[in-house]
Amino acid sequence: MAKKGSVVYKCSNCGYTQPKWLGKCPECGEWNSLEECIVDPNAASPLLKSDGSAVKAKPVPMSKIIVQDEGRISTGSAEFDRVLGGGATKRSAVLIGGEPGIGKSTLLIQTAASVLKSAEKGRILYVSGEESASQIKGRAVRLGLDVGAVEILCTLRLEDILDALDSLNPVMVIIDSIQTVYSVQAGLVPGTVNQLKYCANEL
Structure with missing residues (x-):
């Protein structure tokens, strides 16, 4: 995630x-x-060159585009991997939706445990805006999961999440759920369309 005033490089x-x-x-x-x-x-064109001029997008022939194999991360569930096309793609976002109580949080903590088994090193950041850390730990214990390398962050503030991402540099981030996250930059009420768009874009 690129913050305001940060430098990126564009082809x-x-x-x-x-x-x-x-x-x-x-x-x-x-x-x-x-x-x-x-x-x-905040600019009309979010990307500015070092001289202050706006970066303009250009079309490129598809024949010149090189397909990169980003690699996929197995979720530990054959069905979940199948839905994701063979596992979660690195540097991608997956939105999991459904009615309350159908097992979204259970699926997420199981996925976290499975990814930790396959990852050589690294940590997973689990952001909870609805449950306490003890509730999440209790669910993992009942399921017999090894989630010792999962960092739990109970917060609703986008800024807290961004700080944690910068300090931990996790291999995977789970946000449960995005509709509870808010930033003062987009108002004080979580769950609004403006909040969802702003927070998702920043993450």
Whole structure:
């Protein structure tokens, strides 16, 4: 997540954006095409060049696009992996919806435990806006799950979540649920359309 005033690098050929400079664009394969840009979400064009001018998107022929195999992370459930097309894609977001009480939180804590087994190292951040840390731990114990490397953060504030992401750099983030998260930048009432759009974009 790029914060206001942070620097990113955008390919002038295909528009691919990433936080570090590379000599070759990993998306289209063009050399020396990544330009330094400043992120300003309040501007008409969120990406600005170092000289203050706006970055304009350009079309690129599909024949020049290199398909990158990002790799997938198994959730530990064959059915869940099948729904996700073979597992969760790295650097992607998955929205899980359903009626209250159908087992969304149970599925998420089971997924966290399974990912920890397959990951060589790293931690998982579990953000809860509806349950206490003891409730989440109790569910994991009842299911017999090893979730010792899961960091529990009970908060509704987007800023708390962003700080935790910066400090932990987790391999996976679970937010239960996004509709409870709010930021003062988008008002004080969680669950509004504006809050959901703002918080999801920042994350």
